[in-house]
Structures are given as C-alpha cells and as structure tokens.
Amino acid sequence: MSDKVLDLLHKAELRITKSRREVLETLVQSGDQAISSNDIEHLVRGIDRITLYRILKTFEESGLIHSVADGTGKTKYALCSHECNGGEHHDDHLHFYCRICETTTCLEKVQLPPVRLPSDYLVEEKRFVIAGVCKDCH
Ligand SMILES: [Zn+2]
Numbered sequence: 283m284s285d286k287v288l289d290l291l292h293k294a295e296l297r298i299t300k301s302r303r304e305v306l307e308t309l310v311q312s313g314d315q316a317i318s319s320n321d322i323e324h325l326v327r328g329i330d331r332i333t334l335y336r337i338l339k340t341f342e343e344s345g346l347i348h349s350v351a352d353g354t355g356k357t358k359y360a361l362c363s364h365e366c367n368g369g370e371h372h373d374d375h376l377h378f379y380c381r382i383c384e385t386t387t388c389l390e391k392v393q394l395p396p397v398r399l400p401s402d403y404l405v406e407e408k409r410f411v412i413a414g415v416c417k418d419c420h
C-alpha cells in the first residue's frame with residue numbers, strides 16, 4: 283500500500299477503509315489511464331459491485347477521480363490532478379482513445395479551449411475524446 287493512497291484519502295477527508303484504499307491504489311497504479319468499474323472489480327479481489335459503485339461516487343464527489351465517457355459505452359475513471367477538490371473538478375484536458383489497445387488516456391498537457399455557450403445553456407458534463415492510435419501502438 284503506497285503512502286500516496288493514504289495521503290490522498292487524508293487530504294480528501296475521507297475515512298480510510300480497506301476497500302477505499304484498495305480501489306484508490308488501483309486507480310493510482312493505472313496512472314493516466316482511465317479504467318472502467320469492471321476493470322477495477324477484477325483488480326480488487328472480493329469487492330462487491332455496490333460497494334465499488336459507492337466508492338467511485340464518493341471519490342468523484344471528493345475530487346479524487348473524474349469520469350470519462352470515451353464513446354465505448356463504458357464509463358471510465360482516472361485520478362484527478364491535485365487542483366481538483368471538494369467536488370470542484372478542473373479536468374479540462376483531452377482524453378485519447380486508442381482503437382488498437384482500447385485504452386483511454388488522460389492527456390493532461392492538452393488543455394481544452396474554453397467553450398462559451400449561450401447564457402441560457404447549462405453545462406453538465408464535457409465529453410471531449412479523440413480516437414486514434416496511441417504512442418505505444420504507433
Ligand atoms: Zn477532477
């Protein structure tokens with residue numbers, strides 16, 4: 283168990299449980315690659331789906347992880363940068379989906395341009411994904 287996991291849970295002011303630690307450890311290890319709840323379920327032994335769902339929701343609300351809709355129909359999750367906290371997310375970076383290895387990567391260095399909508403439109407989520415071939419498959 284890495285110190286980073288405990289540190290993140292501590293900063294998010296979340297009670298530390300075995301399941302939370304294990305789920306967060308999995309997300310830390312996957313780094314800038316977004317993973318689905320199915321993937322996490324396989325990696326964290328013995329976790330049930332409802333517990334996992336609740337943990338992911340809590341993490342997202344605490345600004346630890348963000349969800350990514352990459353067009354595959356599965357919601358994926360990735361660790362946030364340290365600027366996200368208290369439910370306020372600043373994950374305005376590009377997500378890249380590789381059609382060969384089927385991974386989705388956070389490209390934190392590629393910031394999305396601000397989008398201005400007419401004033402009577404309310405943004406609820408941003409889905410900005412580019413698909414293609416990643417650096418490992420190139
Ligand atoms: Zn975030």
Ligand SMILES: [Zn+2]
Binds near residue numbers: 380385417418420
């Ligand atoms: Zn690839």
Ligand SMILES: [Zn+2]
Binds near residue numbers: 348350373375377388
């Ligand atoms: Zn991301």
